[in-house]
Amino acid sequence: MTDHDQQAAAARQVLAGSFHGVLSTHSLELAGYPFGSVVPYVLDQEGLPLLLLSPLSQHTKNLEADSRCGLTVVEEGEGDVQQRGRLSAVGKVTPCGADADGERYFCAFPHSRLYVEQLDFRFYRFTPLRFHWNGGFATARWFGNDRILRANPLSPEAQRRIIAHMNQDHRDTLRGYLRTIDATAGEEEVAMIGIDAEGIDVRVADRLRRIPLLRPIGSPVEAREVLVEMATQPGGD
Known part of the structure; x- marks a missing residue:
């Protein structure tokens, strides 16, 4: 690059x-x-x-x-x-x-x-x-x-499904993602609010944070692959 x-x-x-x-x-x-x-x-x-x-x-x-x-x-x-x-x-x-x-x-x-x-x-x-x-x-x-400018490759419905799944089943993983950009992050509540081609957005208390993806995605399948890979990175739990 x-x-x-x-x-x-x-x-x-x-x-x-x-x-x-x-x-x-x-x-x-x-x-x-x-x-x-x-x-x-x-x-x-x-x-x-x-x-x-x-x-x-x-x-x-x-x-x-x-x-x-x-x-x-x-x-x-x-x-x-x-x-x-x-x-x-x-x-x-x-x-x-x-x-x-x-x-x-x-x-x-x-x-x-x-x-x-x-x-x-x-x-x-x-x-x-x-x-x-x-x-x-x-x-x-x-x-x-x-x-x-980058259009979101995921449809609004695909975004909603991913966000709901992560918030329902993977709260600890979201906290792990947060620690990749903020090593001081503790056990505060983290909720995913958005995902696009190059990052995910989360709410931490009353603050919004951006977490870059490891690589750009173009589909729900690629989103899942990258999110799983990020969970295995140091700090990603």
């Missing part, structure tokens, strides 16, 4: 595993100036960030007037933020239907279902034009969508 490929892969994991970012819109109040807001998101079936926005928020009002915006996400970690990966994208945010993607969002953020039912929040999709990645010294570069 070339350095370019490695950097693109790292950028994809940051996009998939950040779960929130800074959305920069065009200010209505101060024309010509950017307006930044922290917003949660998940990746939809096509690998695009899915947002749930209030009609009363300033960023939503800004987007209704001008859908052009930027989204910046930062790799999880401690210490100097400039030593962590940072991914910025420019594109547009537009309203969308959700369906299965909406359920994915609610799985990540359970409290948000009430926002839709009682507060008239709506789903929006961020469609990027290009990405800019900075993973550390001498790594800054632009990437096209083809290098960063």
Whole structure:
């Protein structure tokens, strides 16, 4: 794998595993100036960030007037933020239907279902034009969508089956997966909330974590093979 490929892969994991970012819109109040807001998101079936926005928020009002915006996400970690990966994208945010993607969002953020039912929040999709990645010294570069966006190869139903099976029968295994990225992880409750071509997403207490797969998958059969293999890795129990 070339350095370019490695950097693109790292950028994809940051996009998939950040779960929130800074959305920069065009200010209505101060024309010509950017307006930044922290917003949660998940990746939809096509690998695009899915947002749930209030009609009363300033960023939503800004987007209704001008859908052009930027989204910046930062790799999880401690210490100097400039030593962590940072991914910025420019594109547009537009309203969308959700369906299965909406359920994915609610799985990540359970409290948000009430926002839709009682507060008239709506789903929006961020469609990027290009990405800019900075993973550390001498790594800054632009990437096209083809290098960063990855559609989920598993159908929503296949995802639900895998998630239900892991949560029902393999809680200890999920804790083992968590220890591969966090050696300090204890016996806290871990629940799987998502799986895609390159990683699984879990909830640990009130925190969302991303666990990369050993290799990309393209089918439920490959998902099972990789998950079993990961369970035999050091720290994977």
